[in-house]
Amino acid sequence: xxxxxxxxxxxxxxxxxxxxxxxxxxxxxxxxxxxxxxxxxxxxxxxxxxxxxxxxxxxxxxxxxxxxxxxxxxxxxxxxxxxxxxxxxxxxxxxxxxxxxxxxxxxxxxxxxxxxxxxxxxxxxxxxxxxxxxxxxxxxxxxxxxxxxxxxxxxxxxxxxxxxxxxxxx
Numbered sequence: 001x002x003x004x005x006x007x008x009x010x011x012x013x014x015x016x017x018x019x020x021x022x023x024x025x026x027x028x029x030x031x032x033x034x035x036x037x038x039x040x041x042x043x044x045x046x047x048x049x050x051x052x053x054x055x056x057x058x059x060x061x062x063x064x065x066x067x068x069x070x071x072x073x074x075x076x077x078x079x080x081x082x083x084x085x086x087x088x089x090x091x092x093x094x095x096x097x098x099x100x101x102x103x104x105x106x107x108x109x110x111x112x113x114x115x116x117x118x119x120x121x122x123x124x125x126x127x128x129x130x131x132x133x134x135x136x137x138x139x140x141x142x143x144x145x146x147x148x149x150x151x152x153x154x155x156x157x158x159x160x161x162x163x164x165x166x167x168x169x170x
Contacts, residue, residue, distance in 0.1 A: 024161035049138075050138060050142065064125070065129055069126070070122075071119070079111070079114075080112075090107040091107040
């Protein structure tokens with residue numbers, strides 16, 4: 001199970017169990033059943049670790065998104081509710097010195113600027129959301145190791161660029 005290395009810090013995903021992804025020298029006299037059990041255990045641990053890592057990273061990014069959306073909500077509330085009351089109040093106040101239509105126009109532009117400011121603050125917060133890079137890198141590494149363990153000859157041919165030559169010759 002996953003355990004936190006730093007409790008209370010939501011930015012750092014928990015430490016996850018892992019299995020070595022290098023070629024390990026295994027016992028030469030192990031039975032096929034024991035080897036299959038080891039493969040199943042390692043694969044299960046790998047899948048669980050990948051899921052836990054993805055969950056930890058996505059949870060952190062969703063929290064950032066929720067925090068950023070608060071600014072969008074504030075912008076919407078100000079834009080909808082205060083437009084009605086403040087629009088008339090400010091426009092009537094400006095009509096003391098200006099034409100009444102000019103007072104209403106200036107008030108409308110002011111409220112648009114306030115709503116735009118909160119919308120921009122929300123955009124800045126949501127823009128900080130990142131993709132789960134550690135999970136993507138880990139999945140690529142796992143796929144590469146599994147491919148190497150599954151078909152070593154084919155992987156060597158692909159690395160050397162000779163796989164197409166064998167197919168064309170055959």
